[in-house]
Amino acid sequence: MKVAPMKCEHIIFSHKNKPAIDSDLNLKLNDMLIPAVTTVRDLGIYFSSQLSFTHHHALIIRKAHQRINIFFSVLKYASWKVFIKCYVVYIRPLLEYGTVVTSPIQKENVIMLESVQKSFIFRVYKKFKMSYSSYFEALEECDLKSLEHxxxxxxxxxxxxxxxxxxxxxxxxxxxxxxxxxxxxxxxxxxxxxxxxxxxxxxxxxxxxxxxxxxxxxxxxxxxxxxxxxxxxxxxxxxxxxxxxxxxxx
Structure with a gap:
């Protein structure tokens, strides 16, 4: 903290709905005020003051979609199996990093994460003009499991x-x-x-x-x-x- 005081922040964790920031709490280091924040990143995981991982999920989903878009721009002549393999190696780990800590239980958050894999598979099927009947049938054909599973x-x-x-x-x-x-x-x-x-x-x-x-x-x-x-x-x-x-x- 003394080495890089400008990078220091403090956060208050609370299960209440409103942001847990105490305006009366003035923490200082070397006479410099340590600012309060509502989210903090530790070992690649974003923790919010309300102990929710919705913000973390939103960030990794955005990053995963960015990589997916890169793949569809770069892998112009690859087979559909190469697309699936690249997804397994380079994209899915983003969605599963730290999942023992961040795994959601609310259905809307489960769907939010699952939609990344679902949209990727749908784009692959569309690109290669493959018959797409349902998400779970496509998973079987691609030899994949749902992210929730x-x-x-x-x-x-x-x-x-x-x-x-x-x-x-x-x-x-x-x-x-x-x-x-x-x-x-x-x-x-x-x-x-x-x-x-x-x-x-x-x-x-x-x-x-x-x-x-x-x-x-x-x-x-x-x-x-x-x-x-x-x-x-x-x-x-x-x-x-x-x-x-x-x-x-x-």
Whole structure:
């Protein structure tokens, strides 16, 4: 902070609707006022004072569309499969960066992110004069999954690494194991240690993924803990019941 005081800002986080800026709070460094802001960028993720990631999503969506437009300008003679491959390598990672933190739960935000992939696929089909009947049929033909499905898989894999293989360690626990003696429970049944009382808390990973995780079949979990095996099985597992978008409504 002392090296670059001009780059210092402060932010107040609050779940209230109005911006969390306290006009009476005057923070200073070397007699210089540290300005208050409503959004801050940390490790590539934009956090808002209201703890919403709508601003972050809007920025990455705009950047993704910019790259898509570049591809359609540059890849004039590439095949449709090359377009799909470029999307997977250069565009989709933008939409999935930090998704364990930023994954939306509100349907309008889910649609907002999904629309990037949907519009890209539609443009590819239009460019190559391919028959486009529906988004989900096009996904199958392109060997892709919906972004919502992929985010859920990422959440489940992260939870597996955190609670089963212990590849991820965090200082403050967000889950604890429950006894699995009851019928129809797998051996990694979890309880969230985070209160789930409002929209803000429901978007936290430990609340967001809990219902899906506890509903998984015992067969999804390998006898000997293995992230690679779990990842392979979960990507093939039917998770449609936990997704808000499907062929009938999108």
């Amino acid at each position: 992929r985010r859920l898989c990422i959440d489940l894999i992260f939870t597996y690494k955190l609670m089963v293989t212990k590849e991820i360690i965090i200082d403050d626990p967000i889950f604890e194991f429950l006894e699995h003696s009851r019928l129809r429970r797998h051996r990694y049944y979890l309880k969230s240690l985070t209160t789930n009382s409002n929209k803000l808390s429901s978007q936290i990973l430990s609340n967001r993924v809990l219902r899906c995780w506890n509903s998984l079949s015992e067969l999804v979990f390998p006898v000997k803990p293995s992230t690679a095996v779990f990842k392979s099985r979960i990507c093939k597992y039917d998770l449609n019941h936990f997704l808000s978008l499907n062929p009938t409504n999108y």
